[in-house]
Amino acid sequence: MNTSLAHISGVGAVTGYGWGTGALWDGLASGKAAATLHHDFTRPGANPVWLAKVPSGGNELDGTSRFGRALRGAGREAIEDALARGWQPGRTVGLLHAVVLGDVEEWRSFYLHDGGKRRVRDYLTLMPSTPMSLLMQEFGFHGPAMAVSAMCASGNAGLITAKMWLDTGFVDDVVFVATDLSATPENVEHFVKLGVGVVDVEPQDACRPFQTGSRGFPAGEAAAAFVLSARPAGAYGAVLGGSMSHDAYHATSIDPDLTQVRRCFEDALSDAGVQAEQVRYLNAHGPGTAQCDAAEAVMLETVLNSHAQVYSVKPLTGHCQGAASAVETAAAVLGFERGMVPAAPHVSQAHPLLLDGLTTAEPGLTVKSSLGMGGHNSVVVLAPA
Template identity: 50%
Template sequence: MTIAGIGAVTGYGWGRETLWEGLLSGKPAARLFPGYGPERDRQGWVARVPDGGDPDLPPSRYVRAVMGSAHEAMADAAQRGWRRGRTVGLLHAIVLGNVYEWRDFYTVDGGQRRSRDYLRLLPSTPVAMLTSEFDIHGPAMNVTAACSSANVALLTAQMWMAQGLVDDVLVVATDMSGTPEMVQPFVSLGAAVDDTDPLDACRPFQEGSRGFGFGEASVSFLLTREADNPYAAVLGGALTNDGHHVISVEPSYEQIFECVRRALKYADVRPEEVAVLNTHGSGTKQCDDAETALLAEIFGDRPQVVALKPLAGHCQAASAGVEVAAAALGYDRDLLVSSPIVAPAHAQLVDGVGPGVSGLTVKTALGMGGHNSALVLGPVR
């Protein structure tokens, strides 16, 4: 299975090239917005998706972002020689969904809307819009697994293709939840930081990291076996769950290690073939400690380490989608992109933009509630 098309709407703006140029710049997508903090009395740093998209669509940033990234991925795949199969499936990775409109439904509209405006709030509506827009008649569903959701959707697509259920899959991962009401609980938990520049606060695998900055995104992929010039190959992956706690990582890391071992096994890959560990890299102590242990335990501290959340923000359901897009674009353009190093760091951490790699990439994602996932990517041979 290969990634033949990519579409992206992120805090950097609209389009995959805007995302790529933003990552290459080494500057965070986050900007200051009013109304953050426990008293809502200050500005907060959030990588919000800016207004834009198709003006003929409903005035919903969420709907426009979903449709915008999907349209870009489908058009991109066609330009890169995708030959559409008989059956196309659809997977939409989400966690919180249409947060802004749900807030306005209660606080602005008083819980009353016309039926067609109310329907925009439901998680089934974007799926229905996408299937209609792109003439998709294969299986279609939402996927949710906390911050592993994009990885899980990509792995589900691979399973569908392996079972012969579909020929192609459109995978969309969306999170538009950077409201003060959503950010503050994560700040209170000690996981998120919104009171300073993300490069100052979020330092995965570096000294002085305080946590992650919030981001928003909708990222889409067209997955297929039939394309002339795909970006990257999806070789396999795996999922496990800690079964431990709603927030905390299980301290032995046993299930995280097992997840990656299974991913390598199912992809028929040896650890020494992995050139890059594209990390969850949230900048929280427990996640950084877990992935540092993973790097040593499974890979003998050999691969280069990539962490992108200081730049794009932690986009929840879409976070792994942003990071897979960066890996796939990197294979295509022979570049390896990570956040710039700003403090003493792990020896294998990539500092900004470096030369591309010909080896394999393991993309990990660790979702709250113990949702572990690992995806194995590689260049198209």
């Protein structure tokens, strides 16, 4: 058991709702999905698709890449937010970046439009390390900088790693950013072919986590960032603990016996030093697929003993892949400050513990789960300030 805290002192976000945490919260509070119809997304003659893509914007000085702008924009917002709330950087500030596919738009352009040839300086923008390096340079941070990758669980993996760095004294503070702007035609098409991606109807018609009639998830994009510190100045809340496990079972499916999923939930509570009865909310992976929703419902009813209520924001933000659990954590943390839980509204018959729309928060902890493709199980325990 580890009872030390990783305080969340700053938050930044870029999502399908727009640039900044204000846009994210206002979008979630509206109960309306971030996705819009894209008519020029697929091959000529194809039907338009619903996508929660990050819109154009950001700082022009951050370059032309949407990926680089989003990474630096979210990171900058989190740092400036933390500074405004009283955080003072320690001697060693590290950077963790959760990333799965990297800057797929730029690589796509590199091969399909540039013929594999660019000026060296422009070629370097393809590397995820470049915007990371520029963010470190901007703020003069000199701690370790590295990436973590665990499919949809990457956000939780980053938070757990950040806490480990703080617990061991490896760093004084951590800036953690998760970035995924990979809603390209090819990526979206293959998730549709897998039978889990749904882009042919409005997101809330298709994605109904813990409700009847759910078909899967809409595609989303996001960058979410946090400043984490051992010092509590101005904190929104804290990461109390967490755990990760792996099913070692299948490239896409969850092991139906749920042994490792259960172990992950139980170990996270143990690591945080808390009891199931202290958990008030399960911020679920909740992609609206039958196997994921069933697995998390079992954990809600058994490990958490049906004391908690559950919600998912994927019908609203879309499934943001490598940034999914990070943007969903940002939603929970912003809710801590406002005393609200940003749940999606019901659209059909629901699990009795599923929250229905924006809800006034009650005292207690939030468990954030994420079940990444390939068997990556992850659970983080969050506490309001």
